Amino acid sequence: MFYIRCPYCEEHRDEQEFHRVAEANLVRPSDPDGCSDQEWGEYLYFRKNTRGEYNELWVHSVGCRKFFNIQRNTETYEILNTSPV
Amino acid sequence: MEKYSAFTLFAHALKHHKNWQPVWRTPSPKKTYDVVIVGGGGHGLATAYYLAKNHSLKNVAVLEKGYLGGGNTARNTTIIRSNYLWDEAACLYEHSMKLWEGLSNELNYNVMFSQRGVLNLGHTLQCMRDIERRVNANRLNGIDSVVLSTKEVQKLVPALDCSSNRRYPILGASWQPRAGIARHDAVAWGYARAADALGVDIIQGCTVEGFMLENGAATGVKTREYGAINAARIGCVVAGNSSVLSSMAGFKLPIESHPLQASVSEPLKPVLDTVVMSNHVHAYISQSDKGELVIGAGIDGYNGYGQRGSYSTIEDTLRAIIEMFPSFSRVRMNRQWGGIVDTTPDACPVISETPVKNLFFNCGWGTGGFKATPGSGHVFSSMLSEGKASMLTKPFSLERFYTGALIDEHGAAGVAHS
Ligand SMILES: Cc1cc2nc3c(=O)[nH]c(=O)nc-3n(C[C@H](O)[C@H](O)[C@H](O)COP(=O)(O)OP(=O)(O)OC[C@H]3O[C@@H](n4cnc5c(N)ncnc54)[C@H](O)[C@@H]3O)c2cc1C
Numbered sequence A: 001m002f003y004i005r006c007p008y009c010e011e012h013r014d015e016q017e018f019h020r021v022a023e024a025n026l027v028r029p030s031d032p033d034g035c036s037d038q039e040w041g042e043y044l045y046f047r048k049n050t051r052g053e054y055n056e057l058w059v060h061s062v063g064c065r066k067f068f069n070i071q072r073n074t075e076t077y078e079i080l081n082t083s084p085v
Numbered sequence B: 001m002e003k004y005s006a007f008t009l010f011a012h013a014l015k016h017h018k019n020w021q022p023v024w025r026t027p028s029p030k031k032t033y034d035v036v037i038v039g040g041g042g043h044g045l046a047t048a049y050y051l052a053k054n055h056s057l058k059n060v061a062v063l064e065k066g067y068l069g070g071g072n073t074a075r076n077t078t079i080i081r082s083n084y085l086w087d088e089a090a091c092l093y094e095h096s097m098k099l100w101e102g103l104s105n106e107l108n109y110n111v112m113f114s115q116r117g118v119l120n121l122g123h124t125l126q127c128m129r130d131i132e133r134r135v136n137a138n139r140l141n142g143i144d145s146v147v148l149s150t151k152e153v154q155k156l157v158p159a160l161d162c163s164s165n166r167r168y169p170i171l172g173a174s175w176q177p178r179a180g181i182a183r184h185d186a187v188a189w190g191y192a193r194a195a196d197a198l199g200v201d202i203i204q205g206c207t208v209e210g211f212m213l214e215n216g217a218a219t220g221v222k223t224r225e226y227g228a229i230n231a232a233r234i235g236c237v238v239a240g241n242s243s244v245l246s247s248m249a250g251f252k253l254p255i256e257s258h259p260l261q262a263s264v265s266e267p268l269k270p271v272l273d274t275v276v277m278s279n280h281v282h283a284y285i286s287q288s289d290k291g292e293l294v295i296g297a298g299i300d301g302y303n304g305y306g307q308r309g310s311y312s313t314i315e316d317t318l319r320a321i322i323e324m325f326p327s328f329s330r331v332r333m334n335r336q337w338g339g340i341v342d343t344t345p346d347a348c349p350v351i352s353e354t355p356v357k358n359l360f361f362n363c364g365w366g367t368g369g370f371k372a373t374p375g376s377g378h379v380f381s382s383m384l385s386e387g388k389a390s391m392l393t394k395p396f397s398l399e400r401f402y403t404g405a406l407i408d409e410h411g412a413a414g415v416a417h418s
């Protein structure tokens, strides 16, 4: 069970209040129509999926409902940092 | 290979079982192989077996960083079925089902494949519509599949609460009689023994840490324990660690690794002689030959390589089981564990060439690849021997994530598509 600090509420709350959304900092191509199939596919589906330190986007879904970044270790499950986006 | 039979068992009994052959050899790796397979789970071992048996490629090694079957192979809940919605997936899983049906004989090893049938329950009108659609699709593909009414479900599974006043009443189910379960580690051991007998080198305690790359082609692997090993072709079958391996070769995969948990109860008298799954209340259950209730459900939502997940997920799963089987509410749970599953956006595997020449990946089976073990090994062995995809594997290439031809099996995949 994770105990996560929401950077907006500034409180530690139970994992069940949150949802993991995706890898952090995925940038939507500014001109989707100008993308090649390769570029668009990479953006939609291909992920780093790092074993070790990883940045993810989470949402405080049944709290303040805001999105924030979390830096965690996917091997030890240690949470290193949370920060607003 | 020493043949197993009632007679050899008897003969060995007379000698106090002191002279059984080791089930496989423990060789040191050679410098060079025709094919190196990374990952000694069921899929990797099956691939090696079919390479040696069907493609006469005997200079083959399987490199496993831990021990055989220490990954998802022996952590899964062993549900085997082929009632998938789309043609591409249905054909692949049915191909596997047919191999299961002769597997114990073929390997001369009892994998305890038990065709006790699988029920997928429907609790809403929409569930029932989806079930009817899937059953019809299955029948068009020659897969045994029927829709059962509430009454028929109740008759099959007396312990299931089919009363209409439940929060999630059971309106019916799909039923695949040929589906069932098998003994998971026996599958790894059986394939290992048969592959070893055909000359495949199975190297345990051998971690691949990188690839030898030349002009965009792979020429071998770098291992922690044995240094460089050359290979004409390399097949990666490392389940939850697929992205780790692909990053060593410099490309990303459409995969996220998640914890998936399961649990078993204390042993009970026989109470459930089939497999019951429910996508809607989200859990599934069967009873092992030892009497334990074997229970599982969906992944933990976050990425994780820890082979463990959160308690809240287990709690949700058991709550769903109690909803379906109120009489199990006082059963005590014995053990709980997790594995790392490699999930894809369309809940279908990736069996594919990669941007690196001579390097192939068979991954993305996620929460439902045990049932595919024989089929996966079978089709991947042809890919490694021919160097290209076949009719069965073509739809599962990495290419589909660029063309958009995804094979959306999230519906039939169901409770984490076990
Ligand atoms: C809890 C749980 C329940 C499940 N239930 C079902 C079910 O009911 N039905 C079903 O069909 N499927 C189920 N699955 C999914 C199924 O277990 C997997 O899809 C399937 O086992 C994966 O293939 P495998 O057996 O080859 O993987 P694994 O057994 O995980 O084999 C991969 C191997 O690669 C090795 N490896 C990794 N990295 C390296 C490296 N760098 N060098 C060398 N070796 C390496 C690992 O040690 C591992 O042994 C379940 C999974 C889990 C976790």
Ligand SMILES: [Zn+2]
Residues within 6 Å of the ligand: A006, A007, A008, A009, A010, A060, A063, A064, A065, A066
């Ligand atoms: Zn908050």
